[in-house]
Amino acid sequence: MINITLPDGSIKQYARGTTPMAVARDISEGLARNVISATFNGKTVETVTPLAEDGKLVLYTWQNPEGKKAFWHSSSHVVAQALEELYPGIKLTIGPAIENGFYYDVDFGEHHISDKDFPAIEKKALEIARGKHEFKMREVSKARALEFYQEAGNEYKLELIENLEDGEITFCDHDTFTDLCRGGHIPNTGFIKAIKILSVAGAYWRGDENKPQLTRVYGISFPKQKDLTAHLELLEEAKKRDHRKLGKELELFTFSQKVGQGLPLWLPKGAALRERLEQFLKKAQKKAGYEMVVSPHIGQKELYVTSGHYAKYGADSFQPIHTPKEDEEFLLKPMNCPHHCEIYNARPFSYRELPKRYAEFGTVYRYEQSGELHGLTRVRGFTQDDAHIFCTPGQLDQEFMDVIDLSLYVLGSLGFEDFSTQVSVRDPEQPEKYIGSPDIWEKAEQAIINAAEAKKLNYTVVEGEAAFYGPKLDFMVKDALGRQWQLGTIQVDYNLPERFELTYKGNDNELHRPVMIHRAPFGSMERFVALLLEHTGGNFPLWLIPDQAILLPVSEKHEKYAEKVLNSLENHEIRALIDQRNETVGKKIREAEMQKIPFMLIVGEEEEQQGTISVRRHGGEDLGKLSVQQFVDLVEKEISSTLKSFKEEKV
């Protein structure tokens, strides 16, 4: 007999060789029907794997992420079988589960597939799934495994097997299909009731652009047809919220082929919105002791050689700008920090004067590869809400925590409640990727973790994600559809002060190196606006939205009155406009709704008589007739409830 510990802590005895499925059946018939995956002592096992020792067993259903993983991984086997049957001679490589679904990387050889082929693949895969074929794992010797794929002529699988130890190689069979596989499957293919092939894309073998390019087939599957329908609806919703679509509809920004790809043009409404975001942050930064600085868009190449950016990004950035003078070269600035270092260098500082906090909405240029460009989230010219804090090593912890406060204030004011943070540290395996000595890195990493602890942030540490000049803390925001975005960033930097020979005089009358903090709570204005658009679906917070109210005169007779109301709204700094078109009220309302304007103010005979406005909220709620003053109060109250000032005194 063996002792099986379940997640609730209970221990049950079973005959040696029992299976997770048998345990599930012992607990309840219902669980047995739903269990699709299990871990034993932390290791993924099949639901039919015999358990030979005491241990902890966790059973998973579709409701658990682990269950979904097994489900999607199993689905990739089924799709792979379908592909092999439809396109004989293709070479399969790897087919893992991903966050939402799975993919299979395939060398299609002579075959070409496009989205027109998806329905046939889905049909074939579903046919296979309906056969309720069991997934059966078996151990295979390395020699046998190599032989199998040599016969199949699949050099990719051979490469995978070469890197595995004899004795740990397993194959998985279902129906007529066999694949090299580590394991973690659902009991049989019959659980898969809905399969959707989502897209195909190129992907290099092992992510290396020097290796052959494979075709990656993305798909997703579900245990119920209605789950697939719901998922497709979510994708539709994401499409509706796409910032590129909304940006066009709401006239915020555009792109021009003539100007160049990846170079956004901000339209008046978008520019004004950006301006409000900047003012909002400037106000908070002023309170937090920042000083604004301004630096030009280009700098001598030498500047970036000193900073190390040239060595790191030179090849991938805009090529140097030459002047009439021989050998003189300038670069479009890829970052603001070198300029700010030189601003710091403008005069000597005493430790009594630190920290210095230099802020600038600095526009930077990076030559992103054309395939990387995406709406406003990945562009070639963008404005960072950048600042660099120069402080003594002793001030670092406090400064870092203050920046966290500022970032939290920014997120709170814009309605992001669901976020986490990530501490990015070195990859210990690749020290050559980073500049600066290991002990300096060690100190910087520790400072960040200390601050995150002190601020009780929900954080995870990720190795290898640090910038080349220092570790960082990133804010990861979940938007309304649950998608993760990387936003503001705070980075510690001991390297640039060294490179630019920054100093301050300490109380010992000696020169010391300051520490630098790079930080950008928005990240970049472009990306932040994109995220806000997708998060809010275009329904920005009232303080930020381009048009807060629109006056809708019932007929031309009431335009004069509408203008009068508009005037007094403007005196109260409410952004409003009048729809003066010769259209019916119904039509004006419909279009104001589609423009997502928060308040529709209907003015007609009655309102003019009473000196009121009829207020309709976006979405249809009727707030009745209000005086202009009552409406102004309403707007002001709503704004002040979301937009508190930074470090507001409690009264």
Place this chain on the structure above:
RNA sequence: GCCGACGUAGCUCAGGGGUAGAGCGUUUCCUUGGUAAGGAAGAGGUCACGGGUUCAAUUCCCGUCGUUGGCUCCA
């Protein structure tokens, strides 16, 4: 940059070897209206660009540019 898809009116899209269509928008006229589309008429297109095949190309083929889904990278 690489692989796939796409590029038709200001916008969203249909069409297809014989030089083009819808809805919305826009213009003009009628209508002066009460909480998500009042009516009529008109204007608007070198079918992304360049080449090839063809009697004939917007349609088929090739290339370029751009957009897009990924790969690598990053704010």
